[in-house]
Amino acid sequence: MTTPLPGYAALRCGRASALMHRRSAAVAAVLLVLLAGAVVASLCFGETTVSPGAVLDVLLGWPSPEQLVVGELRLPRVVVGVLTGLALGAAGALIQTVARNPLASPDVIGVSHGASAVVVGLTAFGLTTSPGQVPWAAVAGGVGAGLLVHLLAWRHGLHAQRFVLIGIGLSIALGALTSLFLTKGDGLQAQQAKVWTTGSLNGTGFDQAGWLVWVLLAALPFLGWAARAQRGITFDDATAVGLGIRLHRVRLGTALLGVVLAACATGAAGPVDFVALTAPQIALRLTRSPRIPLACAALTGALLVVLADLLARRLLAPTELPVGVVTGLVGAPYLMWLLASSRRRGGN
């Protein structure tokens, strides 16, 4: 039994063992506290301001005059925001790890817009109305778009830059398709579908997005597997194969998991751009971990979405902005900075 690597603690439980990056664990704890604060703040502020004490009363199930405003109106939206953010952050971390490129994130490579196009298309043509079908439609669209980008970008191997460029192109085409479907749909359905075009939490609640909880719970064991497997795929290929890692299978599984999570988040809130791109990178810098930390990336994603939604609601009150506008305003400059500061040969 050797001592673990510097910066890591070994966790043992019988025969099972895992390595834990100490700083990541600390960062995750801090992020959790911040997220709880952001959620409470999000529940406090709105048309009427509610005191944090009253919010806690409602959350703990005690009788409170604010039950309607906090519990019925704001809570569902905030919870959906948290879930969406968790899914996007995790999805971004998984896909960026596989691609070894910070630019490869589900919103850049067409997954989000694919999910959105299928959902809006089915809604506009009156083929789906029940919220139960939305996740399936979103996953089908997201996975389809991801596969299509992969196929189109494949030419004598996969070139990261070609992959990203084709992803951007396909995103534009899918966005155009979404507009096309919106013109087709009749007024009411188009209105309903419009929610998915910029990424918005307006009017989303447990009815529309409650299924996201089940998706995330079901994904947990896979995420655990991916977190362990990640360690292998960050080596160069030869080392990984030498260590006995089934590289191809691990990559495919990880990428697929990321695509499914991103597609589900899109099904719930529409394409909220730049969260999946930025959250993993922020988490990476916070933890100074050698790899993108999965749990911290997910928590960062949730924090970003909740804060962006709070801003979107209150910035120009009473007008509510779509949350995607706020994430775009913050995330796009970050992407530009990433481009400008990239010193690596391959990753520009």
Add this chain to the structure above:
Amino acid sequence: MAADTPRHRTLPRTGILAGALAVLLLAALLSLAVGSRTVPLGHTLHALLHAGGGTDTVVIRELRLPRTAVGLAVGAALGLAGGVMQGLTRNPIADPGILGVSQGAAAGVVTAISLFGLGSLTGYVWYGFAGAVLAAVLVYALAGTGRGGATPVKLALAGAAMSAFLASLTSLVLTTDAATMDQFRFWQVGSLSGRTPETAWQLLPFLLTGTALALAAAPGLDALALGEDTARGLGTRTGRTRILGALAATVLTGSAVAATGPIAFVGLAVPHAARFLVGPSHRWLLPLSALLGAAFLLFADTLGRILFPPAEVPAGVLTALVGVPVLITLVRRRKVIAA
């Protein structure tokens, strides 16, 4: 990076230009005749030549004629702007939309309308120019940092990031300002519907200026295609060419966007088609790009009217659907990546 010479040119270049002109006329005629009220071509021509009292005549003269004129001007402007940009940057995937110039112009126009309440194209087009220049300079500066300078891929990525940012900014302004939003809901999606004769007339001087600038830059662009040093050695004033070209692209993109909002991919796909037909010389390439761009946009707009009646699909949506496959084909060629 001028494209390869045309593989099987059997027609003389003048013949190709004449053919493109014929296609454009057909597109214009269809744009006048087809819609929720489709008028036979003979009647359409008659209505154009003789003012009469019939409903068909009114529809054609009052609604479709300005719309067709604007579509023609904007399509030609975008085709030209794309051709000039591809020559200037020697980048096969340059296009006003991809490099963020269109969104820059859009943000400038929206800001002008929202802040200063400018209501006429001649008033806000200048803000469109300013936005276009600012976006172009920023994108170029961004892409030029780091190793390897402004490669096609870095340019495209910087352009995409800039576009996303400016689009968010534009929707921020539009969401907060109901009046601006009302004026520009259709404009956002790059649609030609509801254009007035005034728009067409106001667009004309800018279009002519931009075209003149672009054609003046053509010989210099031919020399630039050989590389900076060779062009200098041949006695080309490369700085002058760059400034002329940049001015042309700005004026053309800015005025096109001010008239109809950002319309994607006309500037990307059209110059490539033109290069395939007449080869890499900009003296031929640019005029042909203008003709084909106008025809492409008019066809897209006409198709959008008959796809899902009574609703109209904005022309910009259809040009994107045609243009993206072109982009993907270009990216799959190794040259773009290796640059």
